[in-house]
Amino acid sequence: MFMNHSITHIEELSLNAFPALQTEVYDGWILRFSDGYTHRANCIWPLYESSIDLETKIKHCEKKYTEKKLPTIFKISDENNMDLDFILNASGYQLVKNVQLMACNLSQVPLWPVENIHITKGMNESWLDAYIDFNGTQTKKVHDIAARILQNVSSNMFCAELKQDNQVMGFGRVVLDQEIIALYSLHINEKFRRQGLGIQLCKALMNVGIEHGASIACLQVASDNKSAISLYEKLGFQSMYHYWFREKRTANSKEIID
Template sequence: MEEEILQIEELSINAFPAILTELYDGWILRYSNGYTYRGNSINPLYSSTIDLENKIDYCEDKYFKKGLPCIYKMTENAAEGLDTCLEKRGYTIEKSADIMVCEIDKSTVSQLQDVNISMDMTDEWLEGFLNLNEIIEESIKSTVKTMLSNIQNPVICVNINEGDTMIACGLGVLENRKIGLYDIIVMEQYRCKGLGGKICKEIIDQGIKNGADMAYLQVTSLNEQAVRLYNSLGFKKLYTYWYRVKKVI
């Protein structure tokens, strides 16, 4: 399990590049102008040599000076005692999510007629993605575009339109024969119509065509509707991650 968690965490970091990344004694510090927890968090993936309290002091200083909360993305792989130490220092758990994985059935590939696919991240897809996520502030738009354009691995951009309006989309990122499903989103008035499932199936199918033999995704632990969808597609929970957060002093 430890190796599987490490592999998925590394894939996730590569699939969602931060604007700035710093490696500090086995911890990966990510900064993205405050956009999302995953883009602005400390990932304690590897073994350390520096005293734990001193490391936390260093990280707090780095993030607080940038006006950002200090956020740790935690898994069961984290160093023994780190979660307890953070809790004692006033860090609260604000979000958690499950990582789900699926062994791909390569006999089920079939392209859906109403789903658009691109192996390039076009301006049109990016604008639709921003609209679906209701991102309107120009500075945040710029951050998101930079992060997504910095993805170094092959991408699969999928969307469904109603006329000229994008009503559903998703992003696949392929690395090491694994296809990650990210940012599956459907416009509110079109939900519960099977569009999310179509997006997921098309990303997986395109992953298969490009050599993937396993799929993974992340879903908010309490999102029962999404979990049911992913279970119906063959995904099973592998592990949970959670964020420990301390606000700027």
């Protein structure tokens, strides 16, 4: 049911939904820099066809990232770039994260009844504070980088907070781009887990897509997070593809904050 949506198409939407502070294009590769805030905003996305040989390109990228005191990180999908992945592995790049992208056909999903979830178009300070606090990255520098990234999302973005008695129990956001919605930043406070709140939050965000005419919903989840994958499968999501990050550090590389 997702044949009309290639991995390249989905990856482009993902780029738009979380724009890096600085982006360069190099022979079909997208180089992203955000001062060490998140792997996906500080990595190379080998998204399009190349003309330069891979080893030359890798050395060029390593120089760029080393100059910024960042580790060199590549984002690799399982549809293409396997030759690149082989070279990176042989060159000492470590596998640091493995992610599953799941998708759902919204035409087969009804509007869900949900409660205690407040949704706004765009991001407000309350939502950003919850996002920063729950991820354990409360420094002003990280707060400012996250705000700049999310404020630069040009597609329609809706942010949800799950509240009770003025306490934020969870949050998430959804980005609408063309006929696809992508769910991001889904989080339930540890004190309130295993109460079905994650499902309620996902349903509220899927409702946004249905109400705005989207046909496909997608989300990303760590491949080893079996409980989350099971939850999403109950809502109709199926695995579409995998991607992973390979990283090489130098002695001066900054720590990446996710």
